[in-house]
Amino acid sequence: MQIGIVGLPNVGKTTLFNALTRGHAKVERYPFTTIEPNIGVVEVPDERLAKLKELIEASEVTPTTIKFLDIAGLVEGASKGQGLGNRFLAKIREVEAIVHIVRCFPDPNIAHITPDLPGQRPLPPGQSPSWGGAQAGGLNPIKDIEIINLELALADLEIIEKRREKIKKDPEAKEELRLLEKVGESLKQGELPELNEKEREVLKEYHLLSLKPVLYVANLGEEEEVPEDLKKYNAIGICAQLESEMQELPEEERAQFRAELGIGEIGLEKLIRESYRLLRLITFFTLERKKLRAWTLEGGRNVREAAGRIHSDMEKGFIKAEVINYSDLIQIGSLSQAREKGLLKIEGKDYRVAEGDIITIKFHLTR
Ligand SMILES: Nc1nc2c(ncn2[C@@H]2O[C@H](COP(=O)(O)OP(=O)(O)OP(=O)(O)O)[C@@H](O)[C@H]2O)c(=O)[nH]1
Ligand SMILES: [Mg+2]
Structure with missing residues (x-):
């Protein structure tokens, strides 16, 4: 199971990635820090493994894992080649699901790359409009989500267009052509098409980004809660910075730190569990010569x-x-x-x- 982390530049994708993977990928105050994608594997916590181990006297236990892919930030126009993210959109075509991280932490020292917010600084000469609108601290999560989703849809439309061109004269591809048109129309309207299982199967090989299940994650400041308007996206809140700092602490101290800060649930476990729920993932187990192993599967x-x-x-x-x-x-x-x-x-x-x-x-x- 692979999950791609997407979002605007500088929203904390790599910070979250590091927290999840206990990694040390480069995090900077500036946008476009991540260029080459970061890839990391995370074990999925599962209490049942310990019980099963005892019951079947397993000699070896392997939890299931999720692979996370952290790519460069996407910007408006990414699908048309702006920024760096477009080069890596292809990388997330292969993932099964997307974690879409949205900036909800206010921090005037960290540029928020989002276009046409009121009061934004004028573009310095020669800078591309897609990320010239860097505005310190301003938050607009819904707009941010819309920008990213539009880019994903545009990138998909390009794939759909190419395929349509290729098969439009093929009498045997009539059904596929109709399906592509239907999907294209929906995406143009900013909607997701309603698809049956067979249609999904046909579309599978195109790896359309818009059709992948998405978990929205609000990257919160220490004081913030998930904004009301993000609730319709079923967004979960996490404080990526805090979570990544906590990974650096020894296990015992981590619990103490949590208690002091009054953070009940472990944010990362929540994220993994929510990923499972929202993405309708299930776990199954195998047992081979006393080797117990958990696996992830789409429901x-x-x-x-x-x-x-x-x-x-x-x-x-x-x-x-x-x-x-x-x-x-x-x-x-x-x-x-x-x-x-x-x-x-x-x-x-x-x-x-x-x-x-x-x-x-x-x-x-x-x-
Ligand atoms: N205050 C605060 N800062 C954060 C939080 N999460 C990330 N940051 C900071 O935001 C900046 C950007 O973080 P990154 O994790 O590099 O962001 P990114 O989305 O990977 O950025 P790109 O790779 O450039 O697209 C860094 O200075 C982080 O320390 C947070 O929850 N609160
Ligand atoms: Mg990054």
């Missing part, structure tokens, strides 16, 4: 697709799967008893994987 996927998460050979050569849910296993107390009682179910490729399923894939090698 609604079938067990053959789950097999593909583990290895493409398993998906290709899928025969069947043996499945028991975590809650059933915990209740019954052991795998052998579960087997005796017939609670280990044999499922075919169309079985829809449920949250907490423990799965053993039977497959043959197709090569």
Whole structure:
């Protein structure tokens, strides 16, 4: 599972990335600090792993991970080549989901790159209008979100246009052409098209950014709360700076620090959990020779697709799967008893994987 972090320049993308990955990627007061994308892997906390480990006497436990990709800030006109972000839009085409970070911290020392806010400084000669509107401290989260989403939509429209040109004379591609037109029309209206499963499948190969699930994250100052108008985006609030500073502390001190500041929930765990919920992700487990492992899957996927998460050979050569849910296993107390009682179910490729399923894939090698 890969999640791309997007947002305007200087909004705290890398700060959040560092907090998530305990990394030390470069963070500066100035926009366009990140040029080459930062990539980091985060373990997903899951209490069930410890319980399962004990129950099945696992020798090795591997939590599931999410890969985060932190790219250069996007600016107005990015899809047309402004700024640096456009070069890296391609990088986030491959991700499964997007974390869209929005600046909500007021700090007059950190430029906020957003165009046409009242009172902005005039452009210095030779500067591109897309980021010349740097205005210190001003906040306008909704406008910021709209700028980014427009750029994502424009970048998608370009892909759709290219594809349409290519297939417009192909009599066999009529349906696809109609679908592309429908999607294009919606995006032009600033809306998301309503798509059925089949249509989504057809569109998958274009990796359209606008169709990816998005988690909006308000990067708050220490005193702020998520602004009212961001609630319609289901935004969650996090103080990236504080979270990243806290990563530097030893574990014991971190808890104390939190208590002192009155921050109850661990912000990063909240972010990961919310990502799961909003992106409708589920966790399933595998157990192979006492090696327990957790995996991430989009909700609604079938067990053959789950097999593909583990290895493409398993998906290709899928025969069947043996499945028991975590809650059933915990209740019954052991795998052998579960087997005796017939609670280990044999499922075919169309079985829809449920949250907490423990799965053993039977497959043959197709090569
Ligand atoms: N006050 C405050 N400053 C923050 C917060 N998060 C980030 N910053 C500061 O904002 C500046 C930009 O942070 P970065 O993490 O580099 O931002 P970015 O979005 O990765 O920027 P680009 O890579 O240039 O697009 C740095 O000076 C950070 O210390 C925050 O929550 N509060
Ligand atoms: Mg950065």
